[in-house]
Amino acid sequence: xxxxxxxxxxxxxxxxxxxxxxxxxxxxxxxxxxxxxxxxxxxxxxxxxxxxxxxxxxxxxxxxxxxxxxxxxxxxxxxxxxxxxxxxxxxxxxxxxxxxxxxxxxxxxxxxxxxxxxxxxxxxxxxxxxxxxxxxxxxxxxxxxxxxxxxxxxxxxxxxxxxxxxxxxxxxxxxxxxxxxxxxxxxxxxxxxxxxxxxxxxxxxxxxxxxxxxxxxxxxxxxxxxxxxxxxxxxxxxxxxxxxxxxxxxxxxxxxxxxxxxxxxxxxxxxxxxxxxxxxxxxxxxxxxxxxxxxxxxxxxxxxxxxxxxxxxxxxxxxxxxxxxxx
Numbered sequence: 001x002x003x004x005x006x007x008x009x010x011x012x013x014x015x016x017x018x019x020x021x022x023x024x025x026x027x028x029x030x031x032x033x034x035x036x037x038x039x040x041x042x043x044x045x046x047x048x049x050x051x052x053x054x055x056x057x058x059x060x061x062x063x064x065x066x067x068x069x070x071x072x073x074x075x076x077x078x079x080x081x082x083x084x085x086x087x088x089x090x091x092x093x094x095x096x097x098x099x100x101x102x103x104x105x106x107x108x109x110x111x112x113x114x115x116x117x118x119x120x121x122x123x124x125x126x127x128x129x130x131x132x133x134x135x136x137x138x139x140x141x142x143x144x145x146x147x148x149x150x151x152x153x154x155x156x157x158x159x160x161x162x163x164x165x166x167x168x169x170x171x172x173x174x175x176x177x178x179x180x181x182x183x184x185x186x187x188x189x190x191x192x193x194x195x196x197x198x199x200x201x202x203x204x205x206x207x208x209x210x211x212x213x214x215x216x217x218x219x220x221x222x223x224x225x226x227x228x229x230x231x232x233x234x235x236x237x238x239x240x241x242x243x244x245x246x247x248x249x250x251x252x253x254x255x256x257x258x259x260x261x262x263x264x265x266x267x268x269x270x271x272x273x274x275x276x277x278x279x280x281x282x283x284x285x286x287x288x289x290x291x292x293x294x295x296x297x298x299x300x301x302x303x304x305x306x307x308x309x310x311x312x313x314x315x316x317x318x319x320x321x322x323x324x325x326x327x
Contacts, residue, residue, distance in 0.1 A: 009043075019082070168184065171185055188235070244302075256315070
């Protein structure tokens, strides 16, 4: 992970050095070693920083808000310290603009039912407000397409909490086509797709599973089972080459081609099926598109959504999947 992604942590580490009651003055080399120690304790071995990085961090901390903290860092005879011994970046109160941003963030989160952080966030806003209890939240000017009546939403908060606290879960799960079963899961990610939520995690065989929340019938903590951290997939990139949430075993990325009418081509240009979608050209009144994805159930559903207005040109395997679903 690039060092600049740890900048916020480095600022806190430097602040710990400068607020250390037993030792307030540090040489640049000592700060480098101390920040590296903090980083390695938090994120593992192999992380290093250079003097130039720490000097840049100090300059940012000295900068006025919102870029920095206005930290009174001085250097005398090669020794860095806070000129104000009572200063700490953790004591800086939030400004009115920052409180407004927090309010709006909470207003957006309130649209997701069952999220466990909301009561704590509202209490936090009251505690850090500069005039006691804050006024009611402003109405959200953005609305997500949520439906609290969708089955499975009641599990959202419990699953989020388990991921955050690294708890292994025992799920009572009832697939659409199979008998009910008990699933031991190390949960890693909550993902929404087409108004349905899924939880991704490691099963008892060490494989990556995704389970629909609306098929979960019960959740309990599997006490005594050691949680295994995620080394199966990268949530930031795992969905790049698929439509939806399913990645079939052994599947390869393929070039998909299809054609639509003029009207639906305008719709597809403004709402692509996948980020890789491109317009190849036009033949008479038909517009030909391509995208590069793995073939899965969700892709077929997306293509079938357009009915007879869309014709799959290839590959043959996808044509067969669409024809089978159409009957």
